[in-house]
Amino acid sequence: MPFKHNPQVFSSSIGETVLGTGEKALTLGGENVWSLYSFDGAVKNPPAVGIEFSDQGPDRSLPGVAAAYEGAETLAELAKKAEQVPGVQFVAFRLAGSDPNGDNESVADSVAKVKEVADAISLPLVVTGSNNIDKDAELLPKVAEALQGKNALLLNAKEENYKGIAVAAVTAYGQKVSGESAVDINLAKQLNVLFSQLGIKNENLVENLGQGVVGYGFEYIISTVERVKLAALTQNDAALQIPVISPISTEAWTVKESLATEEEIPEWGSREERGIGLEVSTAVASIAAGSNAVILMHPASVATVSKLIAELV
Amino acid sequence: MEKFIILGERIQIMSPEVKQAFIDRDPEPILSRAKDQLAAGAHYLDLNIGPASKNGEELMVWGVKLLQENFDNVPVALDTVNAKAIEAGLAVYNRSKGKPIINSADAGDRIGMIDLAADNDAIIIALCCAAGVPKDNDERMEYCQTMLERGLSLGMEPEDLWFDPLTLVIKGMQEKQLEFLEFIRQLTDMGLNSTAGISNASNGMPDALRPLVNRILLAMAMEAGLSSVILDPGAPEIMDVVRTVNVVLGRTLYADSYLEL
Numbered sequence: 001m002p003f004k005h006n007p008q009v010f011s012s013s014i015g016e017t018v019l020g021t022g023e024k025a026l027t028l029g030g031e032n033v034w035s036l037y038s039f040d041g042a043v044k045n046p047p048a049v050g051i052e053f054s055d056q057g058p059d060r061s062l063p064g065v066a067a068a069y070e071g072a073e074t075l076a077e078l079a080k081k082a083e084q085v086p087g088v089q090f091v092a093f094r095l096a097g098s099d100p101n102g103d104n105e106s107v108a109d110s111v112a113k114v115k116e117v118a119d120a121i122s123l124p125l126v127v128t129g130s131n132n133i134d135k136d137a138e139l140l141p142k143v144a145e146a147l148q149g150k151n152a153l154l155l156n157a158k159e160e161n162y163k164g165i166a167v168a169a170v171t172a173y174g175q176k177v178s179g180e181s182a183v184d185i186n187l188a189k190q191l192n193v194l195f196s197q198l199g200i201k202n203e204n205l206v207e208n209l210g211q212g213v214v215g216y217g218f219e220y221i222i223s224t225v226e227r228v229k230l231a232a233l234t235q236n237d238a239a240l241q242i243p244v245i246s247p248i249s250t251e252a253w254t255v256k257e258s259l260a261t262e263e264e265i266p267e268w269g270s271r272e273e274r275g276i277g278l279e280v281s282t283a284v285a286s287i288a289a290g291s292n293a294v295i296l297m298h299p300a301s302v303a304t305v306s307k308l309i310a311e312l313v
Numbered sequence: 314m315e316k317f318i319i320l321g322e323r324i325q326i327m328s329p330e331v332k333q334a335f336i337d338r339d340p341e342p343i344l345s346r347a348k349d350q351l352a353a354g355a356h357y358l359d360l361n362i363g364p365a366s367k368n369g370e371e372l373m374v375w376g377v378k379l380l381q382e383n384f385d386n387v388p389v390a391l392d393t394v395n396a397k398a399i400e401a402g403l404a405v406y407n408r409s410k411g412k413p414i415i416n417s418a419d420a421g422d423r424i425g426m427i428d429l430a431a432d433n434d435a436i437i438i439a440l441c442c443a444a445g446v447p448k449d450n451d452e453r454m455e456y457c458q459t460m461l462e463r464g465l466s467l468g469m470e471p472e473d474l475w476f477d478p479l480t481l482v483i484k485g486m487q488e489k490q491l492e493f494l495e496f497i498r499q500l501t502d503m504g505l506n507s508t509a510g511i512s513n514a515s516n517g518m519p520d521a522l523r524p525l526v527n528r529i530l531l532a533m534a535m536e537a538g539l540s541s542v543i544l545d546p547g548a549p550e551i552m553d554v555v556r557t558v559n560v561v562l563g564r565t566l567y568a569d570s571y572l573e574l
Contacts, residue, residue, distance in 0.1 A: 189568035197570070231566040236316070239568065 007040040009033055012236040014229075014292070015202040016045065017176060017243050019090060020124025021151050026089050028206060028292045029243030032233065035290045036312050046313040048293040049283075049306045050126060051082050052092035052249045055113050059253075059297075062272045068299040075113055076120035083123045085299045087306030090124040092295045093117045094250070098130035098139055107139050111146045118150050125152040126295065128247065137161040141168030144175045153206055155247065156180050159191060166195055170204045178245055183210035183224050189231075192239040205242045206293070213251040214282045222289045229290035246286040249297035252279035276300050284308060316564065317555060318357065318541035320390050320414070321350030322510065324376075326363035335362060335372060340379055347380055351387065353546035354555070357414060358384075360402075361392035369398030377402045390414035390438070390543075396429055403433045412436050416543075417477065419443060420456035427460060427474075431467035438508055439464075440477045441496070446486075450496050453478060457500070475506045475541060480513040483526065490514070490530075494537045501538025508541040509534060512548075528554045535562070 013032035018025055030044035037043070055075065060066040072081045082091050097103040098110040110130075118125050127143055129136040140154050141164055153176040157165040162179060169175040177200070179191035188209050195205055209228060212221050225244060231237040252258060258275035260268065268274060279301040283294040287309070296302050323346045326332050334342040347358055360376045362369060373391060380389055388411030391402045399415055406413045414436040418426035421443030430437035439460040441453040457476050464474045478496040481489045493509075500507045511531045515523040528551055531542060535558040546552050553572055559565040568574075 186567045186569070189566050190570060193568050193570045193574065197573075227566070235564060235566070237566055239574065240566065 005039075007033075008037065009041040010233040012233050012241065013044075014232055014243060015241045017203055017206055019126070019151060019153050019176060021149070022122070024122045024124065025151070026124045028245070029241075031292075034233075035229070035288060036309075038313050043313045045292070046309050047287045047291060048089045049087055049302055049309070050090035050092045050293060050295045051085050051088045051299070051302050052094060052126075052128075052247070052295045052297050053078055053082055054094040054096040055098075055110070056096050062275070062298065064272060064276075064298055064300050075116045079117040079120040083121045085302055087302045088123065089306075090126055090293070091117070091121050092126040092128060092247070092249075094128040095130055095139070095143075098132075098135060100130065100132050100135050107142050110139055111142050114143050115146050118147055118152065125150060126245075127152055127154050128250075129154070129156045131156065133158060133160045137164050140165045141172075144169040144173040147175060148173050151175065153178060153245075155208055155245070157191070159187060162191060162194060163198065166198055166200055170200050171198070176204050176206060178206040178208050180208045181210055183212070183221055185209075185224050185227050188224070188228060189237070189239050192242060196239065202238070202242050206245045207240075207242045208245050208247060211247050211251050211286075212282075213248075213255055213278055214285060215257070215278075216251075216255065218282070218285065222285060225286065225289040225291060243292035244290060245293040245295070246283070246291040247295045248279055248283045248286065249295055252282050252301075253297055272298075276304075280304050317535065317539075317559060318508075319355045319546050319552075319555065320357040320359050320508070320541060320543040321347075321353075321355030321546055322359050322361075322512070322543045323350055323545050323547070324358060324380075325361035325392070326365075327361075332363075335376075338375060340383075343376070343379060344383055347384055347387070349547050350545070351384060354552045355546045357388045357390050357411070359390040359392050359416060359543060361416075362395075362398065363393065365393055365395050365398055369393060369395035370401035373398040373402035374405050378405055381407050386410045388413065390416045392416035394423060396425065399426075399429060400433075403435065412473070414438060414475070418460060420459045424460065424463065427463050427469075428467060430473065431464060431469045436473045436475060437464065437469075438475050438477055440479060442479050446479065446481065446489075450492055450499065453496050454499065457505075461505070471504070472506055475508040476500050477508050477510070480509045480511055480530075482516045483514050483530075484517045494533055497534055497537040497539050501540075506540045507538065508543060509539060510543045512544055524549045524551070527551060531555070532558050 010032045014029040016030040017028050027045045033041040058065050058069045069081045072078045095110045097105040154169045155178045166177045169177040181187040228240050232240040283305045386407040386409045391399045415430050417438035419440040441456045447453045512527050515526040560567050
């Protein structure tokens with residue numbers, strides 16, 4: 001029997017959210033087909049790839065990373081190097097130093113850092129906070145204020161602190177905000193409902209459904225992303241018609257397989273290659289499940305994933 | 314159908330207020346009922362002008378335009394036995410928000426309404442009866458088949474025939490209720506769309522009981538596969554039942570605020 005192609009094009013679609021400004025502005029979402037299914041219909045905006053570095057500086061013990069950031073010392077210099085990595089469409093900057101359980105830097109210091117990075121680049125900026133609920137509630141509104149006019153995306157608005165962050169980021173200072181839920185589809189939807197009840201429209205939202213790395217209960221993460229896209233596309237669920245962002249790097253480079261040195265476990269081979277492998281496979285699987293943007297750390301991962309997207313879409 | 318469709322039933326000639334508004338061509342009571350029903354979650358507004366044998370055409374045109382002009386071309390169910398009035402209403406109907414529904418045909422004297430739907434690319438509510446109450450589901454199914462074949466032979470899509478099993482009063486016809494639910498299940502198994510005027514079941518009961526009975530029967534009918542309903546979406550907690558059943562049946566993803574959506 002000859003193959004009959006029945007394209008699955010949905011009457012509902014994911015909303016579009018624009019990050020950044022000017023020529024380098026980036027639109028996420030907008031699709032009405034399954035992720036990467038360009039054979040069913042045009043993929044309006046292919047999944048985007050971003051590169052992340054933190055205020056602690058890049059991990060120069062990895063030769064590929066050291067080469068990419070060679071000669072860059074200040075945050076502004078690092079940011080410029082980051083946005084020049086081939087395949088990068090946005091820069092993600094993590095305020096690791098603001099964590100109260102770490103350096104516990106002042107809000108003013110963190111804001112100054114973000115400003116330095118934002119002023120150095122022309123690509124859209126994504127900011128990750130301290131990952132502490134109380135600190136982020138204080139920090140992220142100030143970040144939003146400092147980034148006026150940049151149309152940046154602030155991650156980490158959680159159930160406990162979403163209100164102040166979202167109102168400051170979107171309503172007061174014109175940024176975009178992402179709800180963060182920990183692999184809980186019902187909470188993911190609830191957060192978006194709460195945003196809408198604050199008067200925030202979908203076009204100002206992104207969603208982070210919770211991330212993990214392959215080999216660590218990853219199937220659960222995949223099924224969450226798929227279920228969200230299923231509701232958005234097949235059930236026309238407006239509360240989920242929002243682009244998904246997947247912060248891969250922080251997960252991929254913090255597990256034993258990417259932390260153990262070659263001296264510790266010689267039979268595992270190069271640490272850098274292991275980490276890239278984890279990062280690439282996690283990113284590609286997340287994109288296949290429906291993610292609209294992935295945040296990566298290693299330039300080789302960025303090159304691989306962006307090439308894959310370019311060839312498939 | 315992708316979602317469970319609610320037809321708001323409150324603009325109907327049996328209400329003295331609506332009847333008077335029709336006579337006086339007074340928009341206010343009609344608009345107020347339309348607004349309340351849409352706010353409560355109605356997708357379609359039923360416009361029941363009664364038999365309207367004298368001035369049906371003019372009244373239907375007035376009603377359709379009134380509703381669509383004031384509520385962004387809200388889709389309307391044109392509800393009368395007067396075919397001329399329906400034709401006149403369809404002529405001014407704006408389809409941008411959904412096909413018109415003709416309410417209704419049956420397998421008896423009113424079977425010609427199917428032809429009217431076919432000629433005008435409308436949805437038809439097809440009552441599975443001819444004269445009087447069908448004695449069992451075999452008889453209901455015969456009527457259903459007759460109407461389905463007629464619609465298909467006239468080029469209609471099967472999904473544009475919404476079969477109504479006929480909701481019967483519980484008080485007096487208690488033994489018919491299970492049949493009613495079973496028939497909805499049969500329609501569902503056949504892949505056909507269905508609808509029902511659920512609140513008929515509680516006719517004759519004390520007012521205090523009616524909302525509860527309507528809610529429970531609606532939940533049971535939805536579980537059996539009912540794809541749309543004709544009711545007052547402003548009735549106490551009735552839309553909460555719809556939302557909750559949609560969650561239980563997996564049509565809507567749960568969130569703590571699901572009742573507010």
